[in-house]
Amino acid sequence: MGWTPQGKHLIAGEWVVGEARFRSAPAHGPAHGFAGGSADLVDRACAAAEEAFCTYGWTGREERAAFLDAIAGEIEARAEAITAIGTQETGLPEARLQGERGRTVGQLRLFADHIRKGDYLDRRHDKALPDRQPPRPDLRLIQRPIGPVAVFGASNFPLAFSTAGGDTASALAAGCPVVVKGHPAHPGTGEIVAEAIHAAIRATGMPAGSFGFIHGDRHEVGAALVQHPLIRAVGFTGSLHGGRALYDLCAARPEPIPFFGELGSINPCFVLPGAFAARGAQLARDWTASLTMGAGQFCTNPGLLVLRAEDADTFTAAAVEALADAPEQVMLTEGIAAAYRAGAARIGAHAAAVLEQDSRGRNARPGIYRTSARDFLHSHDLGEEVFGPLGLVVTTTSDDEILGLARALDGQLTASLQMEAGDTALARRLMPVLERKAGRVLANGWPTGVEVADAMVHGGPYPASTNFGATSVGTLAIRRFLRPVCFQNLPDALLPEDLRG
Amino acid sequence: MGWTPQGKHLIAGEWVVGEARFRSAPAHGPAHGFAGGSADLVDRACAAAEEAFCTYGWTGREERAAFLDAIAGEIEARAEAITAIGTQETGLPEARLQGERGRTVGQLRLFADHIRKGDYLDRRHDKALPDRQPPRPDLRLIQRPIGPVAVFGASNFPLAFSTAGGDTASALAAGCPVVVKGHPAHPGTGEIVAEAIHAAIRATGMPAGSFGFIHGDRHEVGAALVQHPLIRAVGFTGSLHGGRALYDLCAARPEPIPFFGELGSINPCFVLPGAFAARGAQLARDWTASLTMGAGQFCTNPGLLVLRAEDADTFTAAAVEALADAPEQVMLTEGIAAAYRAGAARIGAHAAAVLEQDSRGRNARPGIYRTSARDFLHSHDLGEEVFGPLGLVVTTTSDDEILGLARALDGQLTASLQMEAGDTALARRLMPVLERKAGRVLANGWPTGVEVADAMVHGGPYPASTNFGATSVGTLAIRRFLRPVCFQNLPDALLPEDLRG
Incomplete structure (x- = not known):
């Protein structure tokens, strides 16, 4: 019983x-x-x-x-x-x-x-x-x-x-x-x-x-x-x-x-050049794992990934490969699934689909999109959260452009840096910007998995x-x-x- | 020069x-x-x-x-x-x-x-x-x-x-x-x-x-x-x-x-029976001193004084006597002086004048008004701050009425108790109420004079x-x-x- x-x-x-x-409208079992x-x-x-x-x-x-x-x-x-x-x-x-x-x-x-x-x-x-x-x-x-x-x-x-x-x-x-x-x-x-x-x-x-x-x-x-x-x-x-x-x-x-x-938040993740050089393909795989966990239904889902334009092809190829066998995942409600598809369509209207999401009913499949920093800055739609396993890769052509992108972000729960020792100078330039944007700044990790501890901050500037x-x-x-x-x-x-x- | x-x-x-x-519109000297x-x-x-x-x-x-x-x-x-x-x-x-x-x-x-x-x-x-x-x-x-x-x-x-x-x-x-x-x-x-x-x-x-x-x-x-x-x-x-x-x-x-x-705030002061018996006339004098200091233009001015009905005649007589020679005081602006007179008229429409304020131009003279707890509770106007040297004495006929009055108050910067050891039982009943109403609760003092210190709270529930x-x-x-x-x-x-x- x-x-x-x-x-x-x-x-x-x-x-x-x-x-x-x-x-009730359960995913399975009796209502x-x-x-x-x-x-x-x-x-x-x-x-x-x-x-x-x-x-x-x-x-x-x-x-x-x-x-x-x-x-x-x-x-x-x-x-x-x-x-x-x-x-x-x-x-x-x-x-x-x-x-x-x-x-x-x-x-x-x-x-x-x-x-x-x-x-x-x-x-x-x-x-x-x-x-x-x-x-x-x-x-x-x-x-x-x-x-x-x-x-x-x-x-x-x-x-x-x-x-x-x-x-x-x-x-x-x-x-x-x-x-x-x-x-x-x-x-x-x-x-x-x-x-x-x-x-x-x-x-x-x-x-x-x-x-x-x-x-x-x-x-x-x-x-x-x-x-x-x-x-x-x-x-x-x-x-x-x-x-x-x-x-x-x-x-x-x-x-x-x-x-x-x-x-909510889009939780920007910055893959700095040294980190990409050292472990780019692994980072792509780890990102997709964080992005699709729990059908991406986390406030700290890493929805925005920023890296240099010259690194983007390799990175997205590895991400798509990692997602090749990604199973369809049931979402929390029909409404959330519908909103996910609408959000993906909104992103798709402004950014190129690297992996088109393809889901039906209450289920979701991951989607990966790509745009340039310049286009991102011109379309506020691209900076709004899509709740679900959707990742937007934004490419940059200079350190100044990375900084400009960071400054233009709305308030976030988290901001993440993937970095090696050689990236420290750029990371130091980014820190004062990211600190003002996010409640938590992390290095060499992904934002999902919020530790319940004395030093945790799960919050941040509006609208986070x-x-x-x-x-x-x-x-x-x-x-x-x-x-x-x-x-x-x-x-x-x-x-x-x-x-x- | x-x-x-x-x-x-x-x-x-x-x-x-x-x-x-x-x-500028100075009180004196050149504009x-x-x-x-x-x-x-x-x-x-x-x-x-x-x-x-x-x-x-x-x-x-x-x-x-x-x-x-x-x-x-x-x-x-x-x-x-x-x-x-x-x-x-x-x-x-x-x-x-x-x-x-x-x-x-x-x-x-x-x-x-x-x-x-x-x-x-x-x-x-x-x-x-x-x-x-x-x-x-x-x-x-x-x-x-x-x-x-x-x-x-x-x-x-x-x-x-x-x-x-x-x-x-x-x-x-x-x-x-x-x-x-x-x-x-x-x-x-x-x-x-x-x-x-x-x-x-x-x-x-x-x-x-x-x-x-x-x-x-x-x-x-x-x-x-x-x-x-x-x-x-x-x-x-x-x-x-x-x-x-x-x-x-x-x-x-x-x-x-x-x-x-x-x-702002009306800063209720409760004169409990033991305190009145021990030092009623002195309390009346001290109250008027706090009330009229700086022409009453303090956020923590003790605008509301609560005591037993049987103590009120003696108390107000002593207060009026203490104010007999109170000088006219210039207020901060013409507008504040006009608002003071309008506020006094508002209080006077609902409460008896013990000492009618009588001021002109930018100057203020103190006013003392008196009402019962029952009438106070029926007229929200009486609970609104009058910025200036105006005191409202509210009389109560039972401990329960004192508590009911305290519960009905809006948020306050301060709440004060005048008490002796014999008042402790009543004070203990009041404390949980006053603590929720005010940012600072004080005993045997007047609320004006806000110490700048680690333990000070100058704030409180809305509208304080x-x-x-x-x-x-x-x-x-x-x-x-x-x-x-x-x-x-x-x-x-x-x-x-x-x-x-």
């Missing part, structure tokens, strides 16, 4: 249905019915989160760490069922779901350890100087949780960027209740993870409204969530179009709130993200859901527990 | 004029002519800031610290002239200008010391784990400057929140060039401080565009500045109306940028500020102008200087 979704929302610790309904969201259900979940905050926001760090660990344990206890429903709904292979589950529970435990250490509180103490003129009061600063946070499940990471993903883990770690709007492309996967969190809430005695989960396949549900007066911030990973619409709603509120949106000061991966992500509060001359009895003594 | 303003903008190290002109700003001049200043960033953004911390110290020295070298023009333009007394100058140079030196220490860089290093499967790369994180920053001079702090104030000091400390839009209420004061910064730029060899200064008395100049594509963030202290308009422009940009606006995660005073203010960047597997030669080794 496998696990079957109930198709219900989780609100204030109860599984509830509403009037609207929708059916299921799910309750649709509504503004009224969103309101109930937000009210429950606000009520929970009065308790949850003042829990001790050890209590919250134990809660995060319990969520990880409950997810592991449902491992096989999560993999089963996840592979059905997304079409991603089993190994990917298993790996992503490991990443998700590792992320929860990393945040548990992070808050146990307490450095994130940024505690500061200016002692009173009673003899100074004027006297200085006693001042203590600490970072406090902001209140209920809305999180949107992402289509492309059904676990690590969804119901119990990095946004949820960092908000719960900070002390903020979370209301998740589940992604309709994997509603059952979202629901079983919500079940795991619900079980952890009961096991650790956390308030029922600390976590809510709303299904929904209509924009109105997400709009109601980000506009709800009790929501203090939003975590989102998704498309530029959808993310900007939600950002605009957040900014237009009577009381604006921060919208932490990670909206809507807040260049923030990251959605790594322990620094917790800062999004904190605000500094100064306590002046307060007696110990009134100070937050973490500031006493 | 005193100092006389040239009436020019500072752009790319040159003093320039444009076509528009306006005249002067000033060049007006324009979108074209803003564009030139922003282009110069961007060019300067290519150098200034990569200066060493010691170089920037020396630059900040040099600015402080150049301001001190112009001390008498600054006080002279400042008192003329603002009507503030000499002692205030002198004190504010001390605060301003202290702030510059504090940021110099802060960046010398380097903790603000938040450096993180996850060492490579080559034997792990998959291997972990070497990851290093550092906070880097964001690029050119726009700063608006504030009417009420001609030095500490204006040309070389906290926003400018923290942005320059971070490594960001600054373009200041001077406040037209004190254009000469702005200009002489710009001269001081210009002298420091030349003395320390900083790039000319590291600092620009644009005069202007029209909204178009500010609008052009916040919408300029090269500006990466905005620092602003001013009115809710003006600040929200600029916030909306920032959010509506093709590439949105953060707008760090500090928009537009970013509850930030402060505009204290060393944490530097974080507004930084963004995290992750460097993965980069050779030492390509790392920022602060990450090498």
